[in-house]
Amino acid sequence: MSEIRAAMTLLKQAQKSSKGAAAYSRYVNRPLGRPLAATAYVLKMTPTQVTMVSALCTLTGVVLIALLAPTLWSSILVTALLVLGYALDSADGQLARLTGTGSLAGEWLDHFFDSLKLATIHLAVLVCWFRFYEIEDHWLLVPLAFAAIANTFFFGIMAADFLRRIHRLQAPVQTAEAPREAWRSGSLYSIAVIPTDYGFLSLAFVLLWWQDGFVFVYTALAAINALMLCLAAVRWYRSIRGLGADA
Structure with missing residues (x-):
């Protein structure tokens, strides 16, 4: 236990920025991931091994x-299983930063499983509704739409980050944070975007046994994510277009 506590202390200095993170990731998932990362550190696990355990938990769920x-x-x-898998998804990155063993291959593997879980979880809901719920057929369009929304959202985030990295390599001079983006670091933004957080979706599955309640919550999340995707797409496009103008 003393080794785990010592690793926890070290991990406090190995946290990435919380800018833009939803409240669940910021206040729940990363703190949950910290003792898992510390335990993995004591057990001498690699970040890739933690990623694989995370994927196993999530895909089993x-x-x-x-x-x-x-x-x-x-x-x-x-x-x-979903909450544990997501916490381990945070733990692998924390472990990589603590041990200095982060790699492009590890980052790719992490995003690969992120994409896989987003592509399958909503299809699993579709199968569940078709097999076990007494609902009209048109409701089956909701998980199909949510799958498209979630995967497009993920692509938008990854593509925007990728293009910003390319821009920084081409123009390595550091510039101050734009004022219009500074508000994204605050708690209000973190709370506002919580419906887009995979962890928040994971918690909704505790209602899976209650058909009416789960259909309502899941459909509401799908609608909110669709709206936020539209707003985010406009912001991403403008920010990437601005990078091109700076070139």
């Missing part, structure tokens, strides 16, 4: 959504 008839206990199990 996704499979159970599709295979098990929803009950209170199966819903709790699914939620626990």
Whole structure:
């Protein structure tokens, strides 16, 4: 235990910026990931091994959504697996920063499994609704739409970050943060974007056993994510266009 506490102390100095992070990731998931990263450090696990365990937990939860008839206990199990998988997804990055073993291959693997879980979790909901819910067929369009929204959102975030990295390499002179972007570091923004956080979606699965409640919450999240995707797309386009103007 003393080794884990010592690793926890070191991890406090190995945290990435919380700018732009949703409240769940900022105040729940990263703190959950810290003791997991410390434990992995003591066990001499690599970040890639933690990533693989994270993927195993998450994908097991996704499979159970599709295979098990929803009950209170199966819903709790699914939620626990998804929450644990997401916390481990934070832990692998924290471990990489602590040990100085981050790599492009590790970052690719992390994003690969991020993409996989976003591509499958909503399809699992589709299968669950089709097999176990007594709903009209048009409701099945909701998880299909959510899958498209989530994957487009993920691509938009990754592509914008990738293009900004390219721009920094081409123009390495550091510039001050634009005033219009500074507000994204605050708590209000963090709370406002919480519906887009995968961790918040994971918590919603505790309602999977309650058909009406889960359909309402899941559909509301899909609608909010669609709106936020539209707003984010405009911001991403303007910011990337601005990088081109600076060149």
